[in-house]
Structure formats: structure tokens, C-alpha cells
Amino acid sequence: MPKKVEFYEEPYRDPDFIESLEGRTVRILSEYLSPMTRLEKARINSTILFLGSSKADPTDPKSPLFRYYWEAEELSYLLTKWSLGLKKSAGKEFVICTGAGPGVMEAANRGAKRAGGKSVGMNISLPQAQNPNPYITPGLVFTFHYFFMRKFWLLYKARAAIIFPGGFGTLDEFFETATLIQTSKISRKEMTLVLYGEEYWRQIIDFDKLVEVNAIAGEDLGIFKFCSSPREAFNYLKKKLACFL
Numbered sequence: 001m002p003k004k005v006e007f008y009e010e011p012y013r014d015p016d017f018i019e020s021l022e023g024r025t026v027r028i029l030s031e032y033l034s035p036m037t038r039l040e041k042a043r044i045n046s047t048i049l050f051l052g053s054s055k056a057d058p059t060d061p062k063s064p065l066f067r068y069y070w071e072a073e074e075l076s077y078l079l080t081k082w083s084l085g086l087k088k089s090a091g092k093e094f095v096i097c098t099g100a101g102p103g104v105m106e107a108a109n110r111g112a113k114r115a116g117g118k119s120v121g122m123n124i125s126l127p128q129a130q131n132p133n134p135y136i137t138p139g140l141v142f143t144f145h146y147f148f149m150r151k152f153w154l155l156y157k158a159r160a161a162i163i164f165p166g167g168f169g170t171l172d173e174f175f176e177t178a179t180l181i182q183t184s185k186i187s188r189k190e191m192t193l194v195l196y197g198e199e200y201w202r203q204i205i206d207f208d209k210l211v212e213v214n215a216i217a218g219e220d221l222g223i224f225k226f227c228s229s230p231r232e233a234f235n236y237l238k239k240k241l242a243c244f245l
Contacts, residue, residue: 012026027145027146028146028149031144031145031146031149031150032149032152034142035122035142035153038139038140038142039120039157042092042118042139042140043090043091043092044091044092044095044118044120044140044157045090045091045092045093045157046093046094046095046157046158046159046244047094047095047096047097047120047157047158047159048079048083048094048095048096048097048158048159048160048161048162048237048241049097049098049154049155049158049160049161049162050072050076050096050097050098050104050105050107050108050162050164051098051099051104051105051154051161051162051163051164051166051170051173051174052068052072052103052104052105052163052164052165052166052170052196053065053068053103053104053164053165053166053167053170054099054101054102054103054104054105054130054166054169055102055103055167056068056069056072056102056103056104056107056164056165057069057103058070058073058106058107065103065165068104068107068164068165068196068197068200069103069104069106069107070107071164071196071229071230072104072107072108072111072162072164072196073107073108073110073111073114074111074230075108075111075162075196075230075233075234076096076107076108076109076110076111076112076115076119077111077112077114077115078111078115078230078231078234079094079096079234079237080096080111080112080115080116080117080119081115081116081117082094082234082238083095083117084115084116084117086245087245092118093244093245094159094160094241095112095117095118095119095120096108096109096111096112096117096119096120097119097120097121097122097154097157097158098119098120098121098122098136099121099122099123099124099150099154099169100121100122100123100124100130100132100133100136100141100142100143101123101130101131101132101133102130102133103166104164104165104166105121105133106133106135109121109133109135109136110133110135112135113135113137118137118140119135119136119137119140120136120137120140120142121133121136121140121141121142122142122144122150122153122154123141123142123143123144123150124143124144124145124147124150125143125144125145151173151176154173155177155180155186155191158191159190159191159192159241159244160191160192160193160194160237160240160241161177161191161192161193161194162194162196162233162237163177163193163194163195163196163224164196164197165196165197165200165201165204171204174195177191177193178193178220178223178224181193181223182216182220182223188223189243192225192236192237192240192241193223193224193225194224194225194226194227194233194236194237195224195225195226195227196226196227196228196233197228198226198227198228199228201226207221
């Protein structure tokens with residue numbers, strides 16, 4: 001009797017391989033190709049990125065972050081209404097994009113939905129699960145294992161990034177974006193960076209001191225602009241984004 005040949009799954013169907021150290025390259029590649037395919041199918045050409053604290057609570061007026069939730073919601077609403085009224089192209093321009101979680105992220109997705117537009121959520125899998133907020137357009141929720149792949153997709157199609165008050169994660173995303181612009185990895189002509197809430201940011205970071213001690217050049221302060229109301233930020237962004245129309 002011939003010996004029975006043991007059956008093996010094809011490698012891409014083998015969870016032990018896919019989840020192994022050797023399968024990491026496949027996992028990373030899938031986090032690059034899958035979002036690309038889905039965004040192309042949804043015909044999303046460009047985005048406006050909202051970043052900020054996940055702890056902004058819309059139900060607690062006593063919280064220092066309360067106002068930023070509702071101002072993010074209003075700014076997202078204004079930008080989405082404006083983008084929906086633009087001359088139609090071969091795809092969707094300036095779609096609101098967030099990190100998919102609660103707080104400021106939820107507010108931005110919520111504002112886009114109130115305006116009748118689509119919005120994207122780039123979620124991250126964490127030990128303490130972050131569930132995507134309910135205002136993201138169905139089919140446009142993406143969940144990443146790797147932070148660096150999530151960061152790539154948050155910025156790749158963004159024509160503007162609005163940084164609302166936040167903590168470590170927000171600071172990380174702000175400094176990384178500012179560094180990419182400072183080093184010309186992202187052109188200043190292709191990305192508008194707004195720090196929303198000047199009072200907050202000037203208390204958190206002494207930008208002028210960084211210039212004084214020659215840690216950054218004075219011209220680096222031109223990488224971003226402070227805005228402190230939804231209408232101010234909307235008017236500024238509308239002018240800056242007009243060059244892409």
C-alpha cells in the first residue's frame with residue numbers, strides 16, 4: 001500500500017504561517033494593498049484628516065475637551081457641505097478621514113454624516129479594544145495591526161490635517177506630520193497643517209522657545225497655522241484647498 005501523503009494548506013490559507021514571524025511581510029503588504037483597493041473602488045481621491053483626543057466627551061460640559069468635540073463636528077460639517085457642492089470630478093475630493101475612534105474622531109465622522117457626506121475611519125487594533133464609532137460610512141472602516149501602516153494611510157491621501165487638542169497619540173501624529181513637511185517628504189504645497197485651539201497648543205508646546213534655542217528654524221513655524229473657531233479654520237482651509245480644484 002502506498003503511504004498516504006499528508007495534506008498541507010496553501011501558504012496564504014495557513015493561519016499558522018500568516019500569523020508567524022516569517023509571515024509578517026505578507027501581513028504588512030496586505031495592510032498596504034487592501035486599503036488601496038477599497039479606496040480606489042470607493043473613488044476617494046483625497047481626504048481631510050482630523051486628529052485629536054479620543055477622550056473628548058460630548059456629554060460633559062465641565063470637561064476642558066468638551067468644546068473641541070462640538071467644534072470638530074461643526075468644522076467637519078462645514079467642510080463636507082462645501083466639498084459636496086464642488087464641481088464633480090472623476091471621484092470624491094476632500095472626504096473626511098479620522099482614526100475611527102471616539103472623541104474628536106467620532107465628532108468629525110459625525111459632522112460629515114450630518115452634512116450628508118461619506119467619511120473614512122482608520123481604526124487600530126489595541127489590547128484595550130477601540131471600536132470604530134458609528135458615524136463612519138459603512139464599507140469605509142479600515143482596521144490596522146501596524147501603527148506605521150495606519151499612519152501611512154491616514155496621510156497618504158490627505159490634502160489637509162487638522163490637529164485638535166489631544167495627548168500622546170495626537171502629539172505623535174502632529175510631530176510626525178510636521179517632520180515630514182519640514183524635511184520635504186511631504187510638500188508644503190500638497191499639505192495644509194492646522195493646529196486647532198491656539199490657547200491649548202501654546203500651553204502644551206513652547207514653539208517660540210524651540211526657535212530661541214535653535215532647535216528649529218523660525219521658518220518652521222510656517223509649517224502650520226493656528227485656528228481657534230470652526231469658521232476661521234473653514235475659511236482658511238477653503239482658500240488653501242482651492243489650488244487642487
